[in-house]
Amino acid sequence: METSAAARVQPSPRETLDSVVIRFAGDSGDGMQLTGSQFTTATADAGNDLATFPDFPAEIRAPAGTTYGVSGYQIHFAAHDVLTPGDAPDVLVAMNPAALKVNTDALKPGGLLVVNTGAFTPNNLKKAGYENNPLEDDSLDRFRLLALDVTKMTLDAVKQVGLGSKEAHRCKNMWTLGLMYWLFGRERDQTVTWLNQKFAKRPKLAEANIAALNAGHIFGENAELPHGINAYEVPSAHLPPGEYRNISGNEATAWGLVTGARLAGLNMMYGSYPITPASNLLHHLARLKHFGVTTFQAEDEIAAVAAAVGASFGGSIGVTGTSGPGVALKSEAIGLAIAAELPLVIVDVQRGGPSTGLPTKTEQSDLFQAVWGRNGDAPLAVLAAATPGDCFYMAIEAVRIAVRYMTPVILLTDGYVANSAEPWPLPDLDSLEPFPVKHHDDPEGFHPFLRDENTQARVWAIPGTPGLEHRIGGLEKDRNTGHISYDPTNHHRMTQARERKIAGIARGFGSAKVDQGDDYGDMLVVGWGSTYGSISQAVRLLRERGHQVSHLHLRNIWPLPQGTGELLRSFNSVLVPELNNGQLVKLLRAEYLVDAESLTRVTGKPFQIQALVRAVAERLQRNGT
Amino acid sequence: MSPNPPKKEYTRKDFASDQEVRWCPGCGDYAILAAVQRTLPSLGSTPENTVFISGIGCSSRFPYYMNTYGFHTIHGRAPAVATGLKLANPELDVWVITGDGDGLSIGGNHLLHVLRRNIDLQIMLFNNQIYGLTKGQYSPTSQVGKVTPSSPLGSIDQPIVPARFALGARATFIARAFDTSKKLPAALSAAREHRGAAFIEILQNCPVFNDGVFDLITDRKTGPAYQLWLEHGQPMKFGANGEKGLRLKPETLSLEVVTIGEDGVTEQDIIVHDETNPSLAWMLTDLPEVVALGVLYRQPGPVYGDSVEVQRELAEKRFGEPDLHALLRQGHTWTVS
Numbered sequence: 011m012e013t014s015a016a017a018r019v020q021p022s023p024r025e026t027l028d029s030v031v032i033r034f035a036g037d038s039g040d041g042m043q044l045t046g047s048q049f050t051t052a053t054a055d056a057g058n059d060l061a062t063f064p065d066f067p068a069e070i071r072a073p074a075g076t077t078y079g080v081s082g083y084q085i086h087f088a089a090h091d092v093l094t095p096g097d098a099p100d101v102l103v104a105m106n107p108a109a110l111k112v113n114t115d116a117l118k119p120g121g122l123l124v125v126n127t128g129a130f131t132p133n134n135l136k137k138a139g140y141e142n143n144p145l146e147d148d149s150l151d152r153f154r155l156l157a158l159d160v161t162k163m164t165l166d167a168v169k170q171v172g173l174g175s176k177e178a179h180r181c182k183n184m185w186t187l188g189l190m191y192w193l194f195g196r197e198r199d200q201t202v203t204w205l206n207q208k209f210a211k212r213p214k215l216a217e218a219n220i221a222a223l224n225a226g227h228i229f230g231e232n233a234e235l236p237h238g239i240n241a242y243e244v245p246s247a248h249l250p251p252g253e254y255r256n257i258s259g260n261e262a263t264a265w266g267l268v269t270g271a272r273l274a275g276l277n278m279m280y281g282s283y284p285i286t287p288a289s290n291l292l293h294h295l296a297r298l299k300h301f302g303v304t305t306f307q308a309e310d311e312i313a314a315v316a317a318a319v320g321a322s323f324g325g326s327i328g329v330t331g332t333s334g335p336g337v338a339l340k341s342e343a344i345g346l347a348i349a350a351e352l353p354l355v356i357v358d359v360q361r362g363g364p365s366t367g368l369p370t371k372t373e374q375s376d377l378f379q380a381v382w383g384r385n386g387d388a389p390l391a392v393l394a395a396a397t398p399g400d401c402f403y404m405a406i407e408a409v410r411i412a413v414r415y416m417t418p419v420i421l422l423t424d425g426y427v428a429n430s431a432e433p434w435p436l437p438d439l440d441s442l443e444p445f446p447v448k449h450h451d452d453p454e455g456f457h458p459f460l461r462d463e464n465t466q467a468r469v470w471a472i473p474g475t476p477g478l479e480h481r482i483g484g485l486e487k488d489r490n491t492g493h494i495s496y497d498p499t500n501h502h503r504m505t506q507a508r509e510r511k512i513a514g515i516a517r518g519f520g521s522a523k524v525d526q527g528d529d530y531g532d533m534l535v536v537g538w539g540s541t542y543g544s545i546s547q548a549v550r551l552l553r554e555r556g557h558q559v560s561h562l563h564l565r566n567i568w569p570l571p572q573g574t575g576e577l578l579r580s581f582n583s584v585l586v587p588e589l590n591n592g593q594l595v596k597l598l599r600a601e602y603l604v605d606a607e608s609l610t611r612v613t614g615k616p617f618q619i620q621a622l623v624r625a626v627a628e629r630l631q632r633n634g635t
Numbered sequence: 636m637s638p639n640p641p642k643k644e645y646t647r648k649d650f651a652s653d654q655e656v657r658w659c660p661g662c663g664d665y666a667i668l669a670a671v672q673r674t675l676p677s678l679g680s681t682p683e684n685t686v687f688i689s690g691i692g693c694s695s696r697f698p699y700y701m702n703t704y705g706f707h708t709i710h711g712r713a714p715a716v717a718t719g720l721k722l723a724n725p726e727l728d729v730w731v732i733t734g735d736g737d738g739l740s741i742g743g744n745h746l747l748h749v750l751r752r753n754i755d756l757q758i759m760l761f762n763n764q765i766y767g768l769t770k771g772q773y774s775p776t777s778q779v780g781k782v783t784p785s786s787p788l789g790s791i792d793q794p795i796v797p798a799r800f801a802l803g804a805r806a807t808f809i810a811r812a813f814d815t816s817k818k819l820p821a822a823l824s825a826a827r828e829h830r831g832a833a834f835i836e837i838l839q840n841c842p843v844f845n846d847g848v849f850d851l852i853t854d855r856k857t858g859p860a861y862q863l864w865l866e867h868g869q870p871m872k873f874g875a876n877g878e879k880g881l882r883l884k885p886e887t888l889s890l891e892v893v894t895i896g897e898d899g900v901t902e903q904d905i906i907v908h909d910e911t912n913p914s915l916a917w918m919l920t921d922l923p924e925v926v927a928l929g930v931l932y933r934q935p936g937p938v939y940g941d942s943v944e945v946q947r948e949l950a951e952k953r954f955g956e957p958d959l960h961a962l963l964r965q966g967h968t969w970t971v972s
Contacts, residue, residue, distance in 0.1 A: 051967055200967065255968040269959055279722050299950035301957040304722050304943060309748040313715035316708070316745075320688070320719025323706055324727070328719060346709050436963050473704035473720070473727050476683040481652070481698050483707025493654065494699065 024195060024243035029088030031096030032190070035113050036105030037074050038067055038081040041183040046083025047431070048187055048204065052196040053087045054256050054433050057246025060087040061543060062431045063095035063616065068286070068369045075129075075137035080112045089245040093397075093543030095430060097618040102153075103186060105129060105160070107138035114150070122239060123153040124189070126182065128161025154238045158229075160185055167225035168218040177215065181222035188226025195243050198223060250435060257434040259398040259427035259540075260287075263331075263357055264294035266405025268301050269439070271327050273406065274413050275446040277302040279321030280329045281314035283336065286369040287425040288359040291331040311339035315356065319343055322352040323482075325449055325472035327409055331357035334376045335366065337383070337420070344418050345384045348508065350482045351459075351468045353412035353419075357405070360424040360539075362614050371614025372426035374539050375590035380420040381568045381597065387505050389512040391415070392568040394422040396542035399434040401427065404565060406442065407519075413447050415515055416467040422567065424589075426616050427540040453477030458492035465518075466511040513569050521573035527553060527560025532635040533626060534581040536606070538564040538594055541587060541617055548622035557630060564594070575602035583633055585609055587622060645676040650685075652702040658693060663814030663839035667761065668700055671730075674820040678827050685728045688717045690737040693768050694761035694839070697732040711742025714749035714758065721754055725940040728827070729756040735776040736766050739795050743775075750804035752939045753831040757823075760797055760834070761814075763841040764848050771844035783844075798931055799920040801834040802913065808833035809916065809932040813853050814840060818864060818929065825930055831938050838926075852926050865919070865929040870905040873925060880905035881922070892924045910934075 032049070036042045043064055053060050065082040072079025086096035102117045104110035106129035117123060127145060135143055144150055145157055164185040168178050184205075191198055202220055209216035230241070271278035280303060282292040296305040304326075308314035311332055318328030330340065337344075337358050347354040360376045362368025380392045391411050395404040401423055408421040450456070450469040458480040460469045471478040480492060488495035489504055524534070525542075526549050537545040542563050549561040562577060564570065578584050578598065584606040586595035592608040599606055609625050611617060650672045658664045675685065685703040689695035691710035698705025704727075708716045713731045721729055731749070738746045738760045749758065765783070766772040773783045773790040776797065780789040801809045808829040812822040814837060826833035838849045852861045863873040863881070872880040872895075881890045882904045893900045909915055916932035 054967075055969055057971065249971045251971050253964075253968055253970050255964070255966065265959075265962060268962070272957075272959065277723065279719055281719060297950075298957075298962070299947045300954045301959075301962075304947075306719070306722060308715065309744055312712060313718070313745055313748065316712040316715035317719030317722065319708070320706075320716035320721075321723040322719075323716070324720040324723030326723040328723075342709050343712060350706070436968070439959055439963075472724075473686045474684055474724060476681075479682045479703050481701075481705035481707065483698070483705075484709055485707060 025240040026243050026245065028090065028244070029086065029092070030101065030194065030242065030244055031084065031086045031099045032101040032103065033082055033084040033099040033113060033116065034103045034186075035080055035082045035109035036183070037108070038069065038079045039071050039074065040081070040105050041180065042081045042083050042105070045183045045187050046085060048201045049190060049196070050085055050256060050431055051200055052191060052198075053085065054254065055200060056196055056244070057249075058087040058089065058244055059092040059247040059249055059433060060085055061092045061095045062086075063426065064429045065615070066370055075106060075108055075134045077108045077112050077138055080109050082109075082113065087244060089247050091247060091249070093547050094616060094619060097620050103190065105182065105186070107134045107140055107144075110144065111138045111140065117153060119152045121153050122156065123150060124156045124158070124186070126160035126186070127157050128159040154236070156236065156239055163225060163229065164222050167221050171214055171218040171221060173214060173218050178218065181219050184219045184222040185226040188223040188228075189230050190226075192227045192230030193241055195241065198227060249433065252435045254433045254435055256431045257398050257402075258429055258431045259395065259401045259423050260290050260359065260429070261294055262398055262401035262434070263395070263405045263421070263423060263428075264291050264298075266402035267295070267329055267355065267357075267409065268298055268303060269402070269442065270406040270409025271302065273442060273444045274327060274409055275444070276413070277304065277326040278329055279304045279306065279318060279326045280331065281306045281308050281317035281321070282331050283308050283311045283314045285311070285333050285336050287361055287428050288331045288333050288336070288357065291357060291359070311336040312343060315340040315343040315354075318354055319347050319350075319352060322347070322354055323350075323473070325470070327353055327355065327413060329355040329357070331359065333359050333361045333369075334363045334379065337376060337379055341384045344390065345386065345388050346484045347418045348384070348388045348390055349484045349486075351416045351508075353416055353470070355405075355408045355412050356418060356420045358420055358422050359428045360422060362612065368614050370425065372424045372540065372616065373589050373612055373614065374422075374424055374541070375593065375612070376422060377538075377567060377590065377593040377597070380422055387509065389509050390417055390568070391419040391512060391515055392422065393419060394539040394565055394567050395427060396539060396563055396565060398427055398430060398432050400542075400565075402437065410445050411515055411518075413470075414445060414467065414518070415465050415511060416470060417512060422539060424540050449475065450478065451475050456480075457490070458482055459487055459489055461507075466507065466514055516566070516569040516572050519566060520571065522562060522571040522577045524560045524577070525563045526550065528558070529560070529577065530580040531558035531560050532581065532630055532633070533557075533559045533583045533585055534562055534578060535559060535626065536562045536564065536578070536584060536586045536594070536598065538567060538588070541589060544617035544619050544622055545587060547619045548626065551619070551623050552626055557627070558635070559626060559630075567594070567597075570601060574598075575604070578602055578604045578606065582635060583607065583629065585626060585629060587617060587625070589617070645681065647672040647676060649682060650675050650702055652700050654699050656700050657696065659843050661840075661842035662693070663763065663841070664694060664697070664761065666814040667759070667819070667837055667839065668697065670819040671823060672701070674823045677820075678824060680728055684726065685730070686720065687730045687732055688713045688720065689732040690734075690742055691768070692734040692737045692766075693841075694732055694734040695737060711737055711740070712745060713737070714742065714745040717756055718749055718752070718754050721756060721940055722943065725755070725944070731756060731758040733758065733760050735760065735762045735764060735774045735797070739775045739797060739800065746800070747804045750801055750806040750832050750834060753807055753936050754939045755830055755832070757826045757833045757835065760836050761839040762797055762836050763839045763845055764794075765841050765845035767841050767844055796921045797836045798834070799917070802916055802920060802932060806834045806932070807831040807934055807936045808930070809920075810835045810930045811838070811926070811928050813838040813849060813928070815853060816928070822929060825933075829933065829935070831935060861925055863922070863925045863927045865908045865910070865927055865931060867908055867910045867930065867933075869908055870902065871908050872905055879925075882906060890918045890922060892922075
């Protein structure tokens with residue numbers, strides 16, 4: 011039988027999958043973060059919904075081949091909507107023995123394991139702690155193994171370019187990416203463009219990396235893959251129509267802050283001291299000087315916030331960004347902004363604690379510090395972003411509350427939400443309501459603690475305004491004149507006034523609403539921050555099984571939304587999963603006297619959906635529902 | 636004919652707030668406050684464009700007594716708050732008020748950085764060599780051996796020389812004066828006229844916890860023998876009749892006090908003050924037998940706020956009008972239909 015030409019070039023049929031989780035793992039110098047983010051862009055282009063989880067060590071270049079130097083990037087993509095980076099990978103790409111060692115247990119049984127045999131040298135095996143080469147015994151039998159000498163094939167592919175050995179070896183990740191593109195039917199064009207831009211000044215490097223990328227892809231096209239390994243197809247997801255981009259949390263926060271400042275009609279002063287995982291907020295904002303943004307890399311965390319307070323005194327919106335240890339250092343200055351009643355936004359990209367803790371790992375353990383971590387009765391507003399894209403809106407909200415109520419606002423994000431990416435429908439900027447600030451300029455009856463009747467915010471009068479000269483500071487002020495006052499009754503009233511002002515913020519946003527499910531039922535799962543995806547997915551699965559479970563996700567941590575207590579009491583039980591040792595749960599119990607139960611995990615990683623499902627199901631069973 | 640209404644002529648009263656001054660009787664701060672209130676009108680300052688920012692301590696109550704804008708901040712951080720304010724509004728005339736404890740102990744880091752960045756503001760450091768507001772502990776400028784409640788057998792800390800610290804931080808203006816001196820206003824004026832961070836150390840008497848520590852220098856009778864008032868381009872002479880002076884000892888690269896007419900010393904031997912010479916300034920910060928006063932060092936350098944402005948203009952030129960719509964679309968986007 012004659013085969014037509016068309017049939018001969020037709021690729022072999024691809025196996026259709028609904029969703030896939032891939033983890034790229036290698037040495038921190040292997041370029042796994044770049045590989046992952048390129049795969050992410052190509053996947054977004056293919057129309058899948060996705061979520062990612064970069065997981066890298068605190069050391070910049072840990073000794074090569076060691077387990078503590080392993081850097082990972084996980085991506086979950088599907089033909090349906092995706093809310094988390096996935097529990098266990100279906101595919102593991104291990105660039106060396108250490109990457110295999112660290113990630114073997116995570117890979118699903120039957121999962122596809124791609125390893126670079128070229129890196130499985132006796133020395134690397136020893137450094138990873140392997141006594142025997144796992145590729146040569148039966149320890150990996152539960153996986154579908156694709157063992158390839160990526161090193162050799164990469165060096166062959168880039169030989170004609172004539173790079174040095176070190177640079178040639180560095181192209182391994184692009185070879186691997188090329189193969190993965192072929193396996194999952196992704197296009198290479200975007201990566202080729204990106205490589206040409208990245209290495210515009212070193213065209214040889216661009217050429218070599220593109221050669222490696224193509225070689226990996228061609229290998230896939232031609233190779234006889236072992237039995238059980240196919241090429242795959244993940245149909246595009248039905249995302250709502252619109253214009254999309256991939257966005258990470260820190261990017262979204264930076265852009266949200268700028269947007270917020272413009273909606274307020276103010277310049278913005280961002281003071282910051284480099285700290286993981288908040289540093290790139292400073293990097294993003296430093297490029298936006300033409301938006302009226304001044305960035306100030308201060309000598310320390312305290313100077314960073316103090317400069318922001320000074321800028322707010324001067325009429326700009328002062329913003330500072332940091333992580334938990336930085337917030338600790340800033341506490342006194344935040345207290346000053348509370349006493350002086352000046353607007354201020356503090357972004358806390360949380361990481362594992364206490365002390366230096368786990369700088370590159372995620373955690374939600376700064377809630378207490380944010381709500382209560384200052385001397386004196388020092389209330390302020392606390393917000394928490396649920397997803398990378400949500401950071402944009404919460405940053406705007408932080409600016410809005412700060413200027414409307416003349417108060418510091420802490421926006422809590424975390425290392426996971428800051429670094430992971432998701433496809434984000436671009437906002438309609440015209441639909442964002444401006445909240446223009448008018449600085450006070452009327453000398454009639456002026457004193458610095460005149461308050462707005464509605465918001466209880468004091469007037470914002472700024473230096474340079476004739477007739478409004480005044481002095482503020484950390485000492486208690488008389489509520490009627492703004493002068494220093496040690497009067498006991500006045501202090502009592504000012505303490506209450508500060509408390510009342512913050513409590514009143516809740517009137518300016520919506521009351522507590524469940525994100526999923528009914529307003530009553532057997533169990534309410536209450537989350538906050540970056541656990542949104544895991545909880546949402548878990549609750550969806552539980553509801554599909556017929557459980558009367560609902561999900562409440564708090565974005566306003568302080569003040570809490572009105573109606574929260576009533577909602578909590580409308581359920582037979584309340585479960586609060588958090589990536590800390592139980593913080594929101596104590597806040598809810600203290601505020602509402604409800605018997606909320608805690609579910610905690612502090613492994614530096616997001617919740618696994620199945621773990622949440624099990625935890626909820628167990629409790630429902632125990633409660634007899 | 637000018638279309639503008641005539642400028643109001645301000646007097647010292649316009650700069651005095653209605654608040655009762657609450658320093659201890661006899662405190663040197665009263666004299667400094669009076670000097671500032673007297674000097675500002677002569678500099679063309681206006682209450683609305685002048686801001687005093689302080690940290691914590693006796694001196695830091697200063698802003699409350701000025702009818703200008705004022706911010707009494709937290710311990711040691713006034714330079715950082717002032718930096719933020721200047722970034723928000725470079726037009727303001729900002730004065731930082733600090734003390735030896737506030738500026739050199741808890742806030743030493745911020746003082747270092749505000750000086751090296753050369754933020755355009757004035758820093759008045761009231762040095763009384765003691766912690767006054769906490770009742771008399773030794774400070775980072777207290778002399779070794781100083782007996783205080785926290786050093787009953789005498790302080791064992793080596794003191795900081797504030798002007799030397801400022802020079803090390805690459806300050807572009809360093810002056811020194813004392814609280815009751817008639818020449819304090821001139822030092823303040825020079826600081827105000829300097830573009831960049833102007834550092835003025837003011838020796839200040841604390842009558843309660845460190846009374847008389849500067850008496851030899853400030854006393855009308857003994858003073859002339861200890862006060863070397865510097866003038867750029869003039870020989871560095873002092874003493875009741877200008878009979879003493881400084882001579883360079885080239886073999887040790889140091890300055891020595893000499894008496895004109897003794898041991899063959901003539902006017903020509905007296906070294907001339909060059910306020911732009913950092914090596915000379917280094918020696919002047921800590922002289923034997925005498926205290927250098929006036930402007931020790933003045934060498935204008937790039938002003939931080941100017942550089943910020945240059946970069947902003949550069950960004951505007953390079954990126955054009957700010958466009959949020961375009962910002963959100965930078966990089967890769969795609970459309971789902």
